[in-house]
Amino acid sequence: MREQVVMVGDDRPLVGVFCEPKAGELADPRTAVILLNSGVIHRVGSCRLTVTLARAISERSGLSTFRFDFSGIGDSEPRRGTLTADLAAVEEVQEVMNYLSNWKQFDRFILYGLCSGAFAAYRTALEDPRVVATAQLDGYCYMTTKSYLIHYIRRLRSPARWLKFVLRKLGLLEQKRGADLSGIDERYFEVPDFASYPPKAEVAEGLEKLNQRNLQMLYVFMGNEHYRYPEQFSDCFSSVRFGDNLKVIHRPQASHILSEPHDRHTVVDAIVDWVRTTSRALPSA
Structure with missing residues (x-):
């Protein structure tokens, strides 16, 4: 595996790291x-998830990877x-894709x-047919009737939640936000903001377009109070007949980051395996 820093663009370039397999181990030159911020x-x-994943894909799937900073983030100037x-x-x-092309x-x-x-990744795939697959962690999904039932039944059955509710009402327990609990500076803390999602x-409609284009999609959902069971994504978008184009993994015990x-x-292992299988199924010419 070989890595090198790459500058994309002449004016205020996007800074990234290109990682490619060893000579003779490149599985697909096309x-x-x-990997996105x-x-x-x-x-x-x-x-260090992105670094770990980029190197694992290159070493174990035989594909080149590129991780970069959007403008105004990391080493890329605004x-x-x-x-x-x-x-x-x-x-x-798309600018990065053009450069790599x-x-x-x-x-x-x-x-x-x-x-x-x-x-x-989802929005770019909609705009550019050169995108043949997306691996999305905690991507767009919405509550379903079943997820609402699971969500509220578990709350109602939890004595600890009732106790915290009473203590908060009495002013005896401070309610901490995710940033406080994580130890991460709040300006760097990102969690799924369902209120700001586009309409379901x-x-x-976008997923239907991508599915008709045979885009390969991997969705991984971690533990949160909005994604409650493995089939929630399929139930949420039941109008889309994904067939073999979709794989969903649910890790309810894992944190968002x-x-x-x-x-x-x-x-990482699941993504690498999916990338390897997906890339090998692509047409060779």
Whole structure:
């Protein structure tokens, strides 16, 4: 495996690290995996997840990978423009894809992202047919009737929750936010914000388009109070007949940022296996 720092663009370039397999071990010269930022965390990723995953894919799947910082994050300087952050992210991913196409002749890409990185991967896939697969961690999903029932029944059956509720009402217990509990500075703390999600029907329509294009999709959901059971994604988007285009993994004990080494290794292994299987099924010409 060989790594090198790469600057994409002449004016205020995007800074990234290109990782490629050893000579003779490149499994697919046409396909590269691009790993996207989560929130304002730079390309190393939370708990070095992105570095670990990028190297594991190159070593064990035989694919080149590129992890980079969006403008204004990490080593990439801010860029001035009128685009929203969401649109700018798609534009910058496409800029990276264009650069890698010209430099290494890649013509198809697998996009990986956690949380906001997953959303960027989804939006880019909608805009660019060169994206043949996406691996999304805690991507878009919505509550279903079953998840609401599980959510509230567990709360009602929990004596500890009733005790905390009473203590909070009496002013005897301070309610801590996720940033307080994690030990991460709040400005760097990102959790799924369901209130800001696009309408469910809009995402369902997008997924239908991607499914008709035979985009391969891996969704990994960690433990949170909104994703409650393994089949929730399929139930949520039941109008989309994914068939073999979709794989969903649910890790209910894992934290959103995969802070525990065991959970991190398990998810990395699952993604690497999926990438290897997916890339080998792509047409060779």
